[in-house]
Amino acid sequence: MLKNKERLILITNDDGYWASGLNALIEVIKPYGRVVVVAPEKGESGKSHSITMSLPIRLKRISEEKNITLYSCTGTPVDCVKLALNQVVEQKPAMVVSGFNHGSNSSISVIYSGTMGAVIEACFNGIPSIGFSLLDYQEFPDFSASQKIAINIIEKVLAHGLPTNVCLNVNIPKLPFSKIKGIKLARQAMGIWKEEFEKRIDPSQQPYYWMTGDFHNNEPNATDTDEWALTHGYASVVPIHTDLTAYHAFKHFTSWHYE
Amino acid sequence: MLKNKERLILITNDDGYWASGLNALIEVIKPYGRVVVVAPEKGESGKSHSITMSLPIRLKRISEEKNITLYSCTGTPVDCVKLALNQVVEQKPAMVVSGFNHGSNSSISVIYSGTMGAVIEACFNGIPSIGFSLLDYQEFPDFSASQKIAINIIEKVLAHGLPTNVCLNVNIPKLPFSKIKGIKLARQAMGIWKEEFEKRIDPSQQPYYWMTGDFHNNEPNATDTDEWALTHGYASVVPIHTDLTAYHAFKHFTSWHYE
DSSP states (O other): OOOGGGOEEEEEOSSOTTOHHHHHHHHHHGGGSEEEEEEESSOOTTOTTOOOOSSOBOEEEEEEETTEEEEEESSOHHHHHHHIIIIIOSSOOSEEEEEEEESOOOTTHHHHOHHHHHHHHHHHTTOOEEEEEESOOSSSOOOHHHHHHHHHHHHHHHHHOOOTTEEEEEEEOSSOGGGOOEEEEOBOOOEEEEEOOEEEEOTTSOEEEEOOEEEEESOTTOSSBHHHHHHTTEEEEEEEESOOBOGGGHHHHHTTOOO | OOOGGGOEEEEEOSSOTTOHHHHHHHHHHGGGSEEEEEEESSOOTTOTTOOOOSSOBOEEEEEEETTEEEEEESSOHHHHHHHIIIIIOSSOOSEEEEEEEESOOOTTHHHHOHHHHHHHHHHHTTOOEEEEEESOOSSSOOOHHHHHHHHHHHHHHHHHOOOTTEEEEEEEOSSOGGGOOEEEEOBOOOEEEEEOOEEEEOTTSOEEEEOOEEEEESOTTOSSBHHHHHHTTEEEEEEEESOOBOGGGHHHHHTTOOO
């Protein structure tokens, strides 16, 4: 391992640079190296892997103190990582961490998540990267258990690295640390967000729609999923990769006689 | 197969409801059933799987004629699919198609793509879904070859369905139909978008950044990828799934002694 003073760690999130979850994660990371934070100027939840293509991006240095430099960025979490790697840091970070997200990114929420979009972008760049999410949507939740879990995982990743093209999606149940049973390696549960749009009428008598939704776990009896781990008192760690190819489905198509 | 008059097909895209690629796709689809189009009000390229969480969404009926109803939606491509399924269509579509995208969505671009975000959202909902992209970024490209390829694939999917939780990412080279060698089943090439942000100074002397980038194929010699197929004159079909779990990486973590 590099000595801490030589190690640069990049932090981002999708809740914005002022979020209490970001500050709780900075507290975890700062003993491990020099910290650069590039986080969104405003909330960017649900932004997935989106990038800003038709507008320019602004970057603003918010604060600089004792090995921690904090920037806000007008782009998405993925933009934050791209801009940080290209314009802010002068060396390749040893690690990129994103979070603590205020709310779950388990199951298919990983695909909607801005927190995990940033992590996957770092993974494309060959940097060990981890997203941390606490299953608590409050503005100021208790992150103390999440911090202990994060330290455990970060030390393992700093010591052992991650396989090529693999990053981690870590979710932590809303429990005091003493009630968390452990950390479970899990697969992504298959599920669905069932939307119920709420239709309203504006003062000009025009309709508009608010998206609301409930998550449904399609495999509640499977015991090897992140959803199972979380509902049974474990933090979940899902190794995530960036190859969406459905290899198992190839046999379905070979009979199509493509050429 | 259902009779055409009983079949409902939902179309969307990420370039906007007026895009020539959308119109070219509507032309392909309309012989196969009743068509509902819910497409973004403005360009939503690069929006990935993002959803609109902090703003309401507007829906506007633009036109209705002979079994084709077209709506614009202020949200992302994924919002378009969610809103269409929840508020617009009165029966589950037999298929969702997205495109024709103006530009490639091969390799890891599938993860940034709004076109494919919509397709994956339909896949979550158990609907056979296909994204079509032409490797031509012009506003009015020649879609005639893409239309022939699309008909070929759409008829196969209508006849044989798709495996559960699998959708298709179809990319078509910028070639006349006579020069396209065939349709190749392929895996997603691993690659990276290398960004070079262009820093400019605004009239108030403040900096801003434009994202630019070049795609680099990390495995140019692999002959089973979508990139290989496209650069060798084939249309590529990559079956895509929605489980990001890196199963092959589990063995890396079992030595971590999590519990």
